[in-house]
């Protein structure tokens with residue numbers, strides 16, 4: 784699939800764990816879990832083609848993937864601290880005057896994670912559609 788789309792700079796490698804399959808646009812690697820990498824069955828082919836779909840998105844400058852990639856570091860931070868800020872704000876609510884506002888900020892940080900999920904959906908559907916289209920041409 785990579786070859787058919789003129790992609791020559793992406794490596795397909797095996798990574799430990801199950802359901803760890805992902806495409807890394809920074810390292811330009813398609814990381815397949817050991818079972819997907821080593822087994823020759825329909826499910827493994829579908830997962831591998833889906834991850835190749837992300838590489839095709841990256842090569843074609845697919846806007847939703849770019850938006851998702853730019854959000855990723857922010858979401859990593861906000862999802863880690865949002866619950867601490869919410870709970871901290873609720874605890875401090877009766878102690879300091881702006882405790883409730885801190886909790887609201889925590890909810891806002893949590894909402895960034897929800898927004899990220901909505902950005903992720905079209906990226907995943909598109910990768911699967913690209914994979915399915917390619918697999919159907921090869922059958």
Ligand SMILES: [Zn+2]
Pocket residue numbers: 833834837906907910
């Ligand atoms: Zn995906």
